[in-house]
Amino acid sequence: MTDQPTDPPTDPQPSHTPRSLIVTFYGAYGRGSADDPGGPVPIAALIRLLGAVGVDSPSVRSAVSRLKRRGLLVAGRTADGAAGYGLSDDARELLRDGDRRIYGRSPARAGEGWLLAVFSVPEEERHKRHLLRSRLARLGFxxxxxxxWIAPAHVYEETRHTLERLGLAAYVDLFKGGHLGFEPTPEAVARWWDLEALATQHRAFLDAHEPVLRRWARRRTLPPEEAYRDYLLALDSWRRLPYADPGLPASLLPDRWPGGRAARVFGALHARLRDAGGQFVAPVLA
Structure with a gap:
């Protein structure tokens, strides 16, 4: 799942924009399955489902238009002839790429080494230089x-796939190796990434969503609309973080690093609320 900003967010807890929430909805509930990709989502259903998280109808329509212009959504008709919007092929690929980061990435292990990216882009193609920098930053470099640019070696396959998909591979050389000095690696890591800014984003996620998890942990029932609302908001906040955080080994991170706790909170919310939220979504889409 993607549609990330051009560069990783710097706000501790970015606001839930209509466009972002629509992308998050499609990633969670609006793209069917591998066997059945489903049809267009009726615009009336989108308005109902986004209304449950506080987005009004004009904002939904405006955001859908922008996503259509960007080539992420395509207009279509449902089986009964209602106007709707489905994901483009490119959008489906972007969401699949994002799934690996958002739902399943494990932190790097000490000793796995580092991936270096060295690039050179001709001046007449400098627009690709900005695209390349922004994509490397989003990959966690x-x-x-x-x-x-440097990243844990475990992002190699994702990096190679992304650069090839975007037609940028010809400008980049990738190397894998170890850090041999002269500065101690934890101190070097603190120069290569703004760890305090990353920690601030993790803490903001925890401040917003850890109380939600505690509240649900005390409840015996899972009202579908409430579960949907809390899950969609948590996912919309969380999906940015795995792009900003490179997933460094714990031994290279400051004491009391909040990233692991934030990942556990999101994982628990996902396990508890996603399917219950789907019980609210299904009849609206039907």
Whole structure:
């Protein structure tokens, strides 16, 4: 799941925009399954489902229009002839790419090494230079030196796939290796990434959603609309974080690093609320 901003967010807890919430909805509930991708989501259903998280009808329509112009949504008709919007092929691929980060990525292990990306883009194609930098940042790369980007080696396959998909592979050389000095690696890592800014984003997620998890943990029943609302808001907040956080080994992170706790909170909310929220979505889509 993606539609991330051009660069990773710097706000501790970015606001839930209509466009972001629509992308989050499609990623969670609006794309069917691998065997049955489903049809267009009726615009009336989108308005109902986004209304449950506080988005009014004009904002839904405006955001859908912008996503259509960006090539993420395509207009269509449902089986009974109602106007609706489905995901484009590119959008489906972007969401599949995002799934690996958002739902299942494990932190790097000490000793796995580092991935270096060194790139050179001709001046006449400098727009690709900005695209390349923004994509490397979204993949979790930090800056080791001008023109030299670094990430844990476990992002190699995702990096290679992303660069090939975007037609940027010809401008990049990738290297894998170890950090041999001269600065201690934890101190070097603190230069390559703004760890305090990342920690602030994790703490903001925890401040917003850990109380939600505690509240649901005390409840015996799972009212579908409430579960849907809390899950969609949590997912909309969480899905940005795995793109900003490179997933460094714990041994290289500051004491009391909040990233692991934030991941556990999201994982618990996902396990408890996603399917219950789907019970609210299904009859609206039907």
């Amino acid at each position: 930090g800056t080791a030196a001008p023109g030299v």
